[in-house]
Amino acid sequence: MYIPKAFAMDDPQEIARFLRDHSFGLLISTSRGELTATHLPFVFDADGRCLWAHMARANPQWRDLHGQTALVVFQGPHAYVSPSWYEVPQSVPTWNYVAVHVYGRCTVIEDESELADLLAKTVRFYEPDSRLPEESGEPYYRNLMRAVVGFRLDIERMEGKAKLSQNKPPEVRRRVIEALGRTGDAEAQEVAAWMRRLEDGR
Numbered sequence: 001m002y003i004p005k006a007f008a009m010d011d012p013q014e015i016a017r018f019l020r021d022h023s024f025g026l027l028i029s030t031s032r033g034e035l036t037a038t039h040l041p042f043v044f045d046a047d048g049r050c051l052w053a054h055m056a057r058a059n060p061q062w063r064d065l066h067g068q069t070a071l072v073v074f075q076g077p078h079a080y081v082s083p084s085w086y087e088v089p090q091s092v093p094t095w096n097y098v099a100v101h102v103y104g105r106c107t108v109i110e111d112e113s114e115l116a117d118l119l120a121k122t123v124r125f126y127e128p129d130s131r132l133p134e135e136s137g138e139p140y141y142r143n144l145m146r147a148v149v150g151f152r153l154d155i156e157r158m159e160g161k162a163k164l165s166q167n168k169p170p171e172v173r174r175r176v177i178e179a180l181g182r183t184g185d186a187e188a189q190e191v192a193a194w195m196r197r198l199e200d201g202r
Helices: 012-021 060-064 112-126 139-145 170-182 186-201
Strands: 024-031 034-041 043-045 050-056 069-081 094-109 148-163
Touching: 012 043, 012 069, 012 094, 012 148, 024 050, 024 060, 034 050, 034 060, 043 112, 050 094, 050 112, 069 148, 069 170, 069 186, 094 112, 094 186, 112 139, 112 148, 170 186
Parallel strands: none
Antiparallel strands: 024 034, 024 069, 043 050, 050 148, 069 094, 094 148
């Protein structure tokens, strides 16, 4: 990912929070010599430096995944930025956004007990109070497990980018924050919140 220095996310804790808050990612790998992608919910294991996920067994992407280095794209908030907000002559439109790219080697998990543990991790992450993991021994649960394939991505590198008008003067950034907040759009308001936090941290 192209990341100008001003937009780099260098804080590992900030990236970890982002991966927890925006955990629905896009897995990109090669299958039969072609690029293929699947949108999946992931669980980030900061201690193990890995991502956990599973996909439908009917999805052919998993068949070439084992041992392959893949990319997972996590998209955060994004919003159009109008040059009229700058109040600066000869300005052009842009797009503010936050994203993290995670690269790593994949291991396909088909062992029944390991897969059950992976699914329990996933359920507990997204619904901590769920009783579903306690039913993992039930026949219906085991039948459903046969319809999915789990995998682990061991992280080799992560790249974070927060393009939030850092290359603009303070007064321009303030006008952008105010304009985004007035849009009524939830994504734009989240971008404004990121920009405010950045201003507070300066």
